[in-house]
Amino acid sequence: MLTNTIENIRNQFPFLTNKVSGKELIYFDSAATSQRPQSVISAINEWNSFANANVHRAVHHLSACATDNYESGREAIRKFVNASKREEIIFTSGTTASINLLANTIGGVLLKEGEAVLITEAEHHSNIVPWQILTQRIGAKLIYLPVDESGQWDMEQLDTLFESENIKFVSAAHISNVLGLVNPIERLIQTAHKYGAKVHIDGAQGIVHQEVDVKKIDCDFYSFSGHKIYAATGIGVLYGKESLLDILPPWMAGGDMVDTVTFYKTTYAKLPLKFEAGTPNFIGGATFTPALEFARSVRCHQVEQNERMMKDFLIKELTSIEGLEIYGMGENKSPVYSFSIDGIHHSDIAMLLDQMGIAVRSGLMCAEPLINKFGKTGLVRVSLAPYNTLQECEIFIDALNRAIRMLR
Numbered sequence: 001m002l003t004n005t006i007e008n009i010r011n012q013f014p015f016l017t018n019k020v021s022g023k024e025l026i027y028f029d030s031a032a033t034s035q036r037p038q039s040v041i042s043a044i045n046e047w048n049s050f051a052n053a054n055v056h057r058a059v060h061h062l063s064a065c066a067t068d069n070y071e072s073g074r075e076a077i078r079k080f081v082n083a084s085k086r087e088e089i090i091f092t093s094g095t096t097a098s099i100n101l102l103a104n105t106i107g108g109v110l111l112k113e114g115e116a117v118l119i120t121e122a123e124h125h126s127n128i129v130p131w132q133i134l135t136q137r138i139g140a141k142l143i144y145l146p147v148d149e150s151g152q153w154d155m156e157q158l159d160t161l162f163e164s165e166n167i168k169f170v171s172a173a174h175i176s177n178v179l180g181l182v183n184p185i186e187r188l189i190q191t192a193h194k195y196g197a198k199v200h201i202d203g204a205q206g207i208v209h210q211e212v213d214v215k216k217i218d219c220d221f222y223s224f225s226g227h228k229i230y231a232a233t234g235i236g237v238l239y240g241k242e243s244l245l246d247i248l249p250p251w252m253a254g255g256d257m258v259d260t261v262t263f264y265k266t267t268y269a270k271l272p273l274k275f276e277a278g279t280p281n282f283i284g285g286a287t288f289t290p291a292l293e294f295a296r297s298v299r300c301h302q303v304e305q306n307e308r309m310m311k312d313f314l315i316k317e318l319t320s321i322e323g324l325e326i327y328g329m330g331e332n333k334s335p336v337y338s339f340s341i342d343g344i345h346h347s348d349i350a351m352l353l354d355q356m357g358i359a360v361r362s363g364l365m366c367a368e369p370l371i372n373k374f375g376k377t378g379l380v381r382v383s384l385a386p387y388n389t390l391q392e393c394e395i396f397i398d399a400l401n402r403a404i405r406m407l408r
């Protein structure tokens with residue numbers, strides 16, 4: 001039954017039939033980008049072939065069809081995250097663009113000179129650098145919530161930080177791309193709100209592994225990328241509470257985000273178009289419909305069971321390798337395993353695994369400050385998806401042991 005379900009999932013992914021170095025591919029890099037099921041690939045081909053007309057503009061039939069497809073993608077997202085209204089779903093080009101949109105619009109509105117932004121030590125560069133630029137530009141402060149040696153947020157410091165600093169905006173990852181830990185975002189949000197701060201959650205990894213109900217968690221903003229959740233690349237989402245999006249100024253300007261334009265003055269379109277200047281990635285946006293249908297279909301007992309089996313096996317095997325350290329341990333772990341091995345360079349491991357047909361990520365993983373905090377110059381990361389199997393994990397552990405023997 002379990003094998004059938006996973007086999008059935010695998011059969012939907014043509015990418016997995018690839019061979020690398022003459023070997024059957026084992027794709028363990030889904031946290032960087034997930035593969036796309038055939039339903040998404042077929043939809044992209046179909047829309048590129050027969051529905052490639054610009055959206056929100058012409059009255060002709062095909063423009064109306066393209067607009068419907070694009071807006072259906074928005075509706076699929078709204079339902080998936082349980083937002084109240086389509087106006088709260090802004091299309092961007094990805095998580096990075098969503099965070100940059102916020103960092104370029106909250107200054108002077110939700111964050112003023114002398115106030116502070118709180119992030120954590122376990123953020124992706126996309127959730128660090130935009131806040132550095134913003135705080136430096138407007139004379140605000142950037143503060144970090146520490147993580148402990150196992151990668152968990154140090155929640156004991158949270159209240160102290162809010163009491164001692166004038167924090168007005170918080171931005172933190174739902175799940176770190178390095179540690180794979182599901183962070184206590186609800187507690188963070190409640191605490192921030194108690195002190196009058198607004199909260200953005202970087203859901204690039206979180207949306208993939210957790211059910212997200214933006215009303216229940218009560219975040220003010222939540223962002224994610226299409227390409228990590230089976231949709232097209234070059235498209236992403238910023239969810240925001242309507243009352244907040246309404247008071248933020250537009251950032252990118254151009255077609256589609258306007259109501260009327262005269263030579264000297266412009267009035268802006270209503271949400272969500274106020275933040276969607278220019279021709280959007282309308283085919284990408286439409287792919288959220290089949291992609292999220294697929295994502296929903298894999299939130300089932302068999303997939304959970306498969307994930308648990310792979311997790312138990314990998315943790316047991318990895319921790320028994322001499323000199324290997326896993327970063328990010330706890331009950332709240334999603335299937336992302338980053339590790340270092342004493343005396344062996346992360347790139348050498350990744351290169352040897354690649355020659356054995358296994359794709360893993362290595363290096364700083366766009367989280368240089370965190371990896372430096374652990375005293376490392378890079379890590380190897382294995383990240384799994386519902387299309388991975390226990391058998392692949394077994395092959396991987398054999399290959400890893402072989403690579404270590406070659407390098408020691």
Ligand SMILES: Cc1ncc(COP(=O)(O)O)c(C=O)c1O
Pocket residue numbers: 031032094095096097124126127173175176177202204205225
């Ligand atoms: C936690 C996290 N935040 C942000 C990003 C940036 O996503 P994108 O490159 O799709 O904009 C990533 C990508 O790996 C991520 O894992």
